Amino acid sequence: MDKNKEKNNSKNLAPTPFAQSYFHGTKADLNLGDLIEAGYNSNFGQRKNAKYIFLAATLDTAIWGAELAVGDGRERIYLVEPTGQIENDPDLTDKKFPGNPTMSYRSIEPFRVVGEVTVWQGHANEQVQGMKDALRKLKEQGINSLNDE
Numbered sequence: 249m250d251k252n253k254e255k256n257n258s259k260n261l262a263p264t265p266f267a268q269s270y271f272h273g274t275k276a277d278l279n280l281g282d283l284i285e286a287g288y289n290s291n292f293g294q295r296k297n298a299k300y301i302f303l304a305a306t307l308d309t310a311i312w313g314a315e316l317a318v319g320d321g322r323e324r325i326y327l328v329e330p331t332g333q334i335e336n337d338p339d340l341t342d343k344k345f346p347g348n349p350t351m352s353y354r355s356i357e358p359f360r361v362v363g364e365v366t367v368w369q370g371h372a373n374e375q376v377q378g379m380k381d382a383l384r385k386l387k388e389q390g391i392n393s394l395n396d397e
Contacts, residue, residue, distance in 0.1 A: 270303040272328045272359060273313025275321035283358040284328065302337060303328055303359055305351035311368060315376050316383070325365040332357025 272284060286301050304310045307325065314323035337352040370376070 268305060270305055270328050270330065270353070270359070271307055271310030271365065272301075272303050272326045272361075273310035273315070273317065274324055274326070275314065275317045275319040276324070277321060278324070278326055278361050280361055280363070282361045283331070284326075284361065285358045286356055300337075300354040300356060301359060302352065302354050303330065303334065304353065307365065307368060309350045309352055310365075311370055312379070315370055316379060323370065325368055326361045327363035327365065328359035329362050330355055330357065330359055 274284075276284075278284070284301050286298050302313065304313065310325045311323075314325055317323070332355060334353040334355045336348050337350075337354045340348070340350045340352040371379075
């Protein structure tokens with residue numbers, strides 16, 4: 249292929265309209281453009297000021313986040329865009345499970361709210377209660393989140 253054809257072909261390559269979507273499950277009432285930032289009380293672990301904020305690349309994981317979040321607000325799932333680096337969440341990855349099966353990530357840098365998933369199916373009440381009971385048992389045993397370290 250000659251150089252002119254190569255240049256013309258590269259001009260015709262448009263970026264894909266699909267990028268990795270990330271979700272954040274919570275009970276917080278947020279608006280488009282809001283930033284989710286570290287430094288507020290965590291929904292999990294020891295509930296101290298969170299060093300990290302969390303997002304997931306699967307809707308199911310974000311649903312768990314919304315269902316297990318502390319507070320009285322409505323469970324919500326936001327589409328978020330990281331503003332900086334993200335890394336695997338060690339509570340749900342290599343230190344406890346092989347790989348990253350839940351596609352869960354954390355960051356110290358904010359996420360921007362770019363949308364909301366308004367139609368989603370939560371887990372059965374028995375499943376949610378079972379997960380809450382398991383988390384309570386871990387806390388009673390002194391097993392804390394790796395994100396609290």
